[in-house]
Amino acid sequence: xxxxxxxxxxxxxxxxxxxSYQIVRGELKTGEKLPSVREMAILSGVNPNTIQRxxxxxxxxxxxxxxxxxxxFVTENEHVxxxxxxxxxxxxIAVFVQNMKDLGFSQEDMIKGxxxxxRREEM
Amino acid sequence: xxxxxxxxxxxxxxxxxxxxxSLTFETGKIYGLxxxxxxxxxxxxxxxxxxxxxxxxxxxxxxxxxxxxTCQKVAYLTELDTFYPSFTVGKMIxxxxxxxxxxxxxxxRQLLQDMKLDRSxxxxxxxxxxxxxxxxxxxxxxxxPVLLLDEPFSxxxxxxxxxIVKSLLSYINFNEQTVIIATHEIDELEPLLDExxxxxxxxxxxxxxxxxxxxxxxxxxxxxxxxxxxxxxxx
Numbered sequence: 001x002x003x004x005x006x007x008x009x010x011x012x013x014x015x016x017x018x019x020s021y022q023i024v025r026g027e028l029k030t031g032e033k034l035p036s037v038r039e040m041a042i043l044s045g046v047n048p049n050t051i052q053r054x055x056x057x058x059x060x061x062x063x064x065x066x067x068x069x070x071x072x073f074v075t076e077n078e079h080v081x082x083x084x085x086x087x088x089x090x091x092x093i094a095v096f097v098q099n100m101k102d103l104g105f106s107q108e109d110m111i112k113g114x115x116x117x118x119r120r121e122e123m
Numbered sequence: 124x125x126x127x128x129x130x131x132x133x134x135x136x137x138x139x140x141x142x143x144x145s146l147t148f149e150t151g152k153i154y155g156l157x158x159x160x161x162x163x164x165x166x167x168x169x170x171x172x173x174x175x176x177x178x179x180x181x182x183x184x185x186x187x188x189x190x191x192x193t194c195q196k197v198a199y200l201t202e203l204d205t206f207y208p209s210f211t212v213g214k215m216i217x218x219x220x221x222x223x224x225x226x227x228x229x230x231x232r233q234l235l236q237d238m239k240l241d242r243s244x245x246x247x248x249x250x251x252x253x254x255x256x257x258x259x260x261x262x263x264x265x266x267x268p269v270l271l272l273d274e275p276f277s278x279x280x281x282x283x284x285x286x287i288v289k290s291l292l293s294y295i296n297f298n299e300q301t302v303i304i305a306t307h308e309i310d311e312l313e314p315l316l317d318e319x320x321x322x323x324x325x326x327x328x329x330x331x332x333x334x335x336x337x338x339x340x341x342x343x344x345x346x347x348x349x350x351x352x353x354x355x356x357x358x
Contacts, residue, residue: 005313005343007341007342007343007345008337008341009337009341010334010337010338011314011333011334011337012334038292038293041292042292042293045288045292045314046292046314046315047153047314047316047317048297049151049152049317050314050334
């Protein structure tokens with residue numbers, strides 16, 4: 001796992017984001033068991049209290065489920081996973097749009113630029 | 124076990140090493156005691172172990188005032204090399220086991236294996252990295268309610284640092300132990316910490332919950348540390 005964390009975001013959020021990506025990309029399957037809090041702490045070199053918070057937060061969002069005495073599992077709720085995918089998409093778009101705005105591009109420029117880029121990709 | 128310092132000062136002759144420090148350390152948390160060299164970090168840890176007594180104020184470990192016997196409750200990794208060079212790794216482990224009733228030989232064996240240390244090697248033949256690892260083995264093999272680590276990363280390469288972080292996370296008992304790590308190498312340590320405390324010239328100039336700091340102020344511990352010190356110098 002990425003050991004370098006951004007300064008501006010809580011570490012528990014960054015680990016939750018990382019896990020969310022893994023779930024959407026299918027690297028973590030629906031219904032799959034996540035490492036225990038301690039295992040995850042060791043894997044990522046992070047305080048277990050932080051990992052506990054990551055898991056609680058993801059549980060609150062419905063992305064994972066904790067079964068008593070068994071551990072934490074990726075949800076099998078397709079609806080939640082679809083929403084998660086859209087949320088990640090929106091996050092990426094938000095960053096893209098902000099960066100473009102900072103560079104002084106208008107909405108039109110952005111769309112044009114993106115279309116051109118995608119056309120080139122296709123070729 | 125809770126560790127409490129109340130209005131603690133320590134002076135050597137006319138110089139203050141620690142000035143009117145009040146701190147509380149709680150069970151289940153990892154604290155970083157951060158400061159430049161000579162800021163009073165080591166003196167603070169030594170006062171918690173009972174190796175040094177405060178000139179003023181009180182230090183309590185588990186509601187008892189610190190005495191020479193406090194070392195029964197406190198495992199302490201010093202920044203110095205305090206090994207007998209002619210001892211082998213195994214003999215050093217046995218020596219520790221003979222000195223501390225809480226020493227867990229099974230844990231020590233496991234840790235030696237994890238750290239790839241050879242019991243039969245003489246300490247004087249060990250590299251600096253392996254001496255650093257051995258120090259950690261000795262400190263982590265004791266089942267004490269308080270664990271103090273003074274510069275556990277000092278002079279060690281990134282590989283060794285990583286193995287030390289992993290061992291800490293594997294062997295700290297988060298339900299029972301209070302852990303305080305003194306260091307000036309903040310970057311490596313940050314993801315391990317619950318709380319960061321900045322000490323400069325013997326005084327505490329700030330204490331923050333690491334995640335709260337990121338959430339509320341958008342700062343990493345290192346950034347906060349630098350800005351706190353810059354502010355102090357500006358005053």
